[in-house]
Amino acid sequence: MDEFDENEIAKLLRLKRYEQPRPGYFDNFLHEFHRRQRDELLRQPLWRICLERTHDFMFRLNVPSLTSYPAAIAAVLICAAVISLRIYQEPEIARVAVRSRPALSATTNAEGEWTLASPVATRVFTTRSLRNSSESARAHRAAPPRYVLDSVPVSYEPTFKF
Amino acid sequence: MNPSVALPPARRLTDLLSSGLDARAKSKREAMKQARKDEDQELVARTQSGDAAAFDQLVVKYTPRLYGLVYNMTSNHEDTNDLLQDVFSKAYKAIRGFRGKSSFYTWIHSIAVNMTLNFLKKRGRRFHLSLDDVDSSIQNDKEFLELTATSSPVREADLSELQRRLNEAMMKLSDEHRAVVTMFHIQGMPHAEISKILRVSEGTVRSRLFYANRQLQNYLDEFRKNPVA
Numbered sequence: 001m002d003e004f005d006e007n008e009i010a011k012l013l014r015l016k017r018y019e020q021p022r023p024g025y026f027d028n029f030l031h032e033f034h035r036r037q038r039d040e041l042l043r044q045p046l047w048r049i050c051l052e053r054t055h056d057f058m059f060r061l062n063v064p065s066l067t068s069y070p071a072a073i074a075a076v077l078i079c080a081a082v083i084s085l086r087i088y089q090e091p092e093i094a095r096v097a098v099r100s101r102p103a104l105s106a107t108t109n110a111e112g113e114w115t116l117a118s119p120v121a122t123r124v125f126t127t128r129s130l131r132n133s134s135e136s137a138r139a140h141r142a143a144p145p146r147y148v149l150d151s152v153p154v155s156y157e158p159t160f161k162f
Numbered sequence: 163m164n165p166s167v168a169l170p171p172a173r174r175l176t177d178l179l180s181s182g183l184d185a186r187a188k189s190k191r192e193a194m195k196q197a198r199k200d201e202d203q204e205l206v207a208r209t210q211s212g213d214a215a216a217f218d219q220l221v222v223k224y225t226p227r228l229y230g231l232v233y234n235m236t237s238n239h240e241d242t243n244d245l246l247q248d249v250f251s252k253a254y255k256a257i258r259g260f261r262g263k264s265s266f267y268t269w270i271h272s273i274a275v276n277m278t279l280n281f282l283k284k285r286g287r288r289f290h291l292s293l294d295d296v297d298s299s300i301q302n303d304k305e306f307l308e309l310t311a312t313s314s315p316v317r318e319a320d321l322s323e324l325q326r327r328l329n330e331a332m333m334k335l336s337d338e339h340r341a342v343v344t345m346f347h348i349q350g351m352p353h354a355e356i357s358k359i360l361r362v363s364e365g366t367v368r369s370r371l372f373y374a375n376r377q378l379q380n381y382l383d384e385f386r387k388n389p390v391a
Contacts, residue, residue, distance in 0.1 A: 009378050012328060013347035015303065016234055019325065021243075029225050029246070030218055036247055037254075056212070056258075 202266040209257050217257070220266070221250050227349070228274050234344040235278045235337070237329045245281055249274045264358060271359045275341055282337045331381035339374040346371055 041049070208216035228249065233242040253273055260269060332340055341360065345351045346367075353371075357364045 006375050006379070009375060009382065010347050012324075012382075013343065013378075014350075016325075016328065016348050017230065018303070019233070021229065021233075021239060026222075026225055026229075030221055032243075033221060033247060033250055037251065040251070 198267065199265050203262065206257065206260060206262070206266050209254075210260070217254055220270075224267075224270055225250075228270065231271065231274055231344060231349060232278050234332070234348050235275075235282065235340055237333055241281070241285075245278055246274075249277055252277070268355065268358050272361070275345075275359055279337050279341065327382070331378050334381055335374050335377055339370050339377070342367055342370040343374045343378070 202220070205216045205220050209220070225246065228246060229242060232245050232249075233239065236242050236245070249270070253270055256273075260266070264272075332343065335343065338360075342356060345356045345359070346353070351359075353364045353367045356367045360367070
């Protein structure tokens with residue numbers, strides 16, 4: 001039978017195993033492999049060699065497994081710090097508005113003068129504005145500017161001078 | 163009623179004997195495969211811990227086999243040599259990431275096949291056959307003797323002519339089909355192993371093989387009609 005059947009093709013293809021490189025090729029292959037590796041290493045920039053060495057070192061120490069827990073804890077702490085900072089730095093608009101009112105007021109007692117009769121705890125105070133905002137603006141515009149020449153208050157001056 | 167009981171005693175005896183032999187051969191193959199796997203695992207572990215000599219042993223062990231694989235896909239000795247060097251270089255760089263999900267055998271073959279397929283895509287049709295010498299021991303091969311005795315094209319053609327024809331027929335196949343034919347017919351790998359290496363289903367491997375055999379039959383038919391062109 002002259003026609004190739006599937007079995008014959010399979011047998012013919014199996015004969016291709018006998019195609020071999022020149023003698024000694026496999027013996028020299030490892031030397032060639034080492035030579036190419038050295039050449040490749042010499043062509044690499046210094047930073048890459050350092051990076052690879054560091055990577056190898058880390059791999060040998062198995063650093064990723066050691067650092068996983070501390071890294072996770074550090075990440076959680078950083079997140080907590082960022083969130084807490086944001087919460088405390090929020091502007092307190094409502095509180096500022098409430099506190100601004102008594103700043104422009106002075107205290108007086110009901111009779112207009114101090115009395116020793118009533119104890120301090122039961123003393124009743126009433127508030128009265130010193131001047132309203134329009135009065136204050138007018139006074140500032142009318143009065144000449146005053147300059148503070150001596151910033152040290154009188155009470156701070158020494159009593160006795162030798 | 164069990165159908166095997168109805169068989170004649172002689173038939174059942176041969177069946178039992180053959181199944182027993184098959185099982186023994188299979189278990190022997192499995193044992194060898196396991197021994198190879200264990201040895202490879204140890205060498206891989208040593209390489210991963212920084213022992214370069216262990217990788218050298220892997221190179222020495224797998225070079226002849228991978229050479230056959232790459233050579234029969236490229237049909238060019240120089241390309242094969244360069245590719246093989248690149249395959250081992252890539253494997254050495256990547257071996258730290260090898261987790262042993264597959265065997266080293268499958269892993270290194272996957273690298274070799276993928277790199278060769280990429281190379282063949284880049285090379286396209288610009289190539290020349292640079293064939294290795296056929297080992298003289300082929301003259302003693304049982305299958306070769308059978309072929310030369312029964313097939314007139316093989317009988318009439320000399321060895322180099324036969325080799326040239328076969329390689330030309332192989333190069334007419336697509337790269338993927340050639341890879342399957344090389345692994346199955348030349349390297350003698352089972353379908354399951356090929357499917358793991360190529361990461362395709364066993365059905366795909368079988369269908370590629372069937373199609374490639376048909377094509378080879380057609381190409382070699384010319385050789386049958388005109389043995390010495």
